[in-house]
Amino acid sequence: EKIIIVGAGILGASTAYHLAKAGAEVVIIDRNDDGQATNAAAGIVCPWLSQRRNKAWYNLAKGGAKYYPTLIANLEEDGEKNTGYAKVGAISIHTDEEKIYAMEKRALKRKLDAPEIGEITVLNTEQTKALFPPLADGYKSVHVSGAARVNGRALRSSLLNGARKHGAKVFSGNASLLCKENKVTGVIFNDKKITANKVIVTAGAWANQIIEPLGIQFQVTSQKAQIMHLQIPDESTGKWPVVIPPSDQYILSFEDQRIVIGATHENYAGFDTRVTAGGCHEILNKALQIAPGLSVCTILETRVGFRPFTPDFLPVIGPLPGFSGILVANGLGASGLTMGPFIGLQLAKLALNKELDIELSHYDVASAVCN
Ligand code: FAD
Structure with missing residues (x-):
């Protein structure tokens, strides 16, 4: 299974790490925009005191905090000791x-x-x-x-290094989507076509730029x-x-x-x-x-x-409606360092048709899409 990930903040980096570790052929393309959220993030992992009542949101935040110690131990096993987590x-x-x-x-x-x-x-x-x-x-x-607190910069690097150790290739630059009759078949990077079985778009605040050419609007603010x-x-x-x-x-x-x-x-x-x-x-x-x-x-x-x-301040995770070959996740908002590693794990499972730990229907990408 060959999978391309576009955008490697905490979410794309985590997705890449989990996919590569599971044996997929992974290509990561990231533009490292000024203003990448992961690069600036504070790093608080403490979702339990939040007064927000939305259960679907809380489950991601809670699941995210819980998953950290496991992830950090796995990264350490891969020789990644500078994860920035304490x-x-x-x-x-x-x-x-x-x-x-x-x-x-x-x-x-x-x-x-x-x-x-x-x-x-x-x-x-x-x-x-x-x-x-x-x-x-x-x-x-x-x-x-x-x-806990986590240094987003350090964790992102650890995840990408870990992904590389499991065979992933990481490129820097802009990617755009290759699409034929509502099927995404790969990306264009540096004027070259790279084909894949699936493309995963984890492009943060810039996601509409890459999705818009498909003829739909992706509502990320x-x-x-x-x-x-x-x-x-x-x-x-x-x-x-x-x-x-x-x-x-x-x-x-x-x-x-x-x-x-x-x-x-x-x-x-x-x-x-x-x-x-x-x-x-x-x-x-x-x-x-x-x-x-x-x-x-x-x-x-x-x-x-x-x-x-994304709308209602709730992350979206899953297939892009109306298209095949493409998965999207976005809207991690103010809690993305907490949730990102865990959502990345879910995306990797989704791409490999494995059973998830979350109820995907709560995070329907359709809620963030209009034609
Ligand atoms: P990003 O980190 O923004 O990454 C998106 C990446 O996609 C970028 O590198 C961009 O260059 C790339 N990209 C986009 N389009 C393309 C393209 N076409 N081709 C190639 N690459 C592309 N969360 C917490 O849990 N705790 C905190 O304490 C916390 N504090 C925060 C403090 C600040 C100041 C900020 C800004 C955020 C904070 N967050 C916190 C939230 C968290 O940082 C974000 O939710 C999370 O980093 C979002 O990750 P992401 O991977 O979705 O997006």
Whole structure:
């Protein structure tokens, strides 16, 4: 079975790895666009505290978090040790005690069918600040030990390296679809035709560009996000937990004194990859209110990424309606690092006609397509 994957963010890279490991002949083509979501992503893997009620969405997020340890172990067996994943836990912080207990209750309820959430502990203000010293005074928290952070860049590289080790070929550049009488037969890459049994399009926010020539519109919208990387002097940050404040912001810590704060949610920015004054102002303003101890940090860089959203903020996964030889997955939105590896596994199974771990009808690609 020869399969071409177009687009290698976290989703395409995971699909490629699983297909190659299963013995398929895999070709990956990726354009590495500025604004690739995976390259800019923060890296929180902690879906259980979300208040979103959509079950189909939650099942992907929950399944994604649960799958990580298995995937990381498999990659390590393949010699990929720098996956960027670490189960450092998370603290969901609040100044209001009632909110803390409501959060704890929610987490305990979620634990019933997601033991991977780990230990759930309510921490007082001192305990909370001890776990993340730059924090302002007065925050209590719920600590969740099963939460993790992952460096999207590192994980993507590990997956692609792993795929290569299992025989996949990785090319960089643009691909367009080869299609004859509603059957996709391959791609055009560098003016050359490459044929395959199936093409899998995991092209993130850019997916409509490649699908549109088939005569249909693929409804993916991009939400611009700016995110800042800081360096904090004189601290050992490698084991600090993810900080989830009550706002739409977050703080993550990585090795080498690196702190990541963000992000913006810009809905009408198109594919504008600029770092803006307003974006940085918003991020710094919100982060320094929560954690004034970060004011001493060096600003290292600001990254820009485009979160891909499909209608109803629900991912779509499966065959492209009206065509054969093509599978599509998209719409991982703000949780794609959490879900991406798991959805990639499902796509690989789908391409190889194996039984899936998800109910595919909940993610019908038709809901994102119009003629
Ligand atoms: P992308 O990573 O965007 O990859 C798509 C790829 O397809 C690109 O490389 C592009 O160049 C390529 N491509 C497109 N068209 C073509 C073509 N015709 N030919 C060749 N290549 C093509 N998720 C979490 O779970 N936790 C987080 O903490 C988190 N934080 C985030 C913070 C930010 C700032 C952003 C932007 C996102 C965050 N996300 C997070 C979400 C997550 O990053 C995305 O949902 C996920 O990375 C999407 O992956 P993808 O593979 O679908 O798309």
